[in-house]
Amino acid sequence: EMDCVSRKEAAQRTMKLHPMWQQPIAVPGGHCQSPIDIVVRKSVFDSALKPLATDYDPETCQQIWNNGYSFLVEYDDSADKSTLKGGPLQDQFRLCQFHFHWGESNAWGSEHTVDRRLFPAELHLVHWNSDKYSLFEEAVSGDNGLAVIGVFLKVGKRHEGLQKLVDALPAIRHKGSVVEFTRFDPACLLPSNTEDYWTYHGSLTTPPLTESVTWIVMKQHIEVSHDQLAVFRSLLFTSAEEEVQKSMVNNFRVQQPLCGRTVRSSFT
Numbered sequence: 001e002m003d004c005v006s007r008k009e010a011a012q013r014t015m016k017l018h019p020m021w022q023q024p025i026a027v028p029g030g031h032c033q034s035p036i037d038i039v040v041r042k043s044v045f046d047s048a049l050k051p052l053a054t055d056y057d058p059e060t061c062q063q064i065w066n067n068g069y070s071f072l073v074e075y076d077d078s079a080d081k082s083t084l085k086g087g088p089l090q091d092q093f094r095l096c097q098f099h100f101h102w103g104e105s106n107a108w109g110s111e112h113t114v115d116r117r118l119f120p121a122e123l124h125l126v127h128w129n130s131d132k133y134s135l136f137e138e139a140v141s142g143d144n145g146l147a148v149i150g151v152f153l154k155v156g157k158r159h160e161g162l163q164k165l166v167d168a169l170p171a172i173r174h175k176g177s178v179v180e181f182t183r184f185d186p187a188c189l190l191p192s193n194t195e196d197y198w199t200y201h202g203s204l205t206t207p208p209l210t211e212s213v214t215w216i217v218m219k220q221h222i223e224v225s226h227d228q229l230a231v232f233r234s235l236l237f238t239s240a241e242e243e244v245q246k247s248m249v250n251n252f253r254v255q256q257p258l259c260g261r262t263v264r265s266s267f268t
């Protein structure tokens with residue numbers, strides 16, 4: 001059972017187990033960190049939780065790039081065009097980007113787990129509270145600033161909507177590369193059932209690890225093919241100039257202590 005460890009211990013765990021971060025990370029407060037293991041039988045049903053209301057405009061899709069942690073598809077969030085409301089949220093949130101986390105094998109790769117079950121990958125759709133803030137950067141460290149939808153990926157049939165994105169990846173193999181990427185509707189990456197989810201208060205899972213996130217983790221996964229996932233693994237952590245190239249795999253953070261938080265479910 002993961003106890004609520006000291007910040008030092010948590011930082012040591014993160015650093016030791018997670019080669020991606022060499023420098024120790026002093027997390028702000030550190031008792032609402034993500035990801036977590038979702039213990040289904042300990043989640044609390046809340047009948048007030050509404051279905052997710054996403055309203056994404058594919059015309060706001062701008063570019064896809066390799067930031068050295070994952071690859072991001074970025075959206076124009078200068079107006080309320082691609083929005084998320086409903087679910088556990090009281091305010092309106094704007095989509096700014098989505099990205100994934102995955103493993104070197106199909107046996108692991110997700111950040112959240114469900115009753116300790118690992119998935120080969122996890123999609124994060126990142127939104128910020130445009131009722132309270134005027135920029136993502138402000139919302140990152142603000143109260144109730146962010147809402148991230150997590151969707152688990154399983155290996156199975158080919159995901160037709162994902163293929164346009166997979167085809168763009170060879171052009172951004174190295175850290176820092178960017179290509180134009182337009183008219184992509186991220187709604188195609190959501191499961192058919194957007195009523196059933198778990199929600200809890202947590203953090204970003206990469207630096208700055210700020211605890212401003214309302215997490216919404218979908219119960220239903222999406223399926224992608226083995227070959228599509230293999231293209232994710234062809235990306236590199238390293239930039240073109242670096243002599244030693246490192247495959248972009250295992251870009252997930254280890255589970256963090258729940259520290260007494262309640263995970264609510266929108267379904268029984």
Ligand SMILES: NS(=O)(=O)c1ccc(NCc2ccco2)cc1
Nearest residue numbers: 124126140148203204205206207
């Ligand atoms: N994996 S995730 O969904 O929790 C996530 C989402 C977004 C960022 N952004 C990090 C950032 C950039 C500028 C300020 O902050 C980091 C992590």
Ligand SMILES: [Zn+2]
Nearest residue numbers: 099101124205
């Ligand atoms: Zn993420």
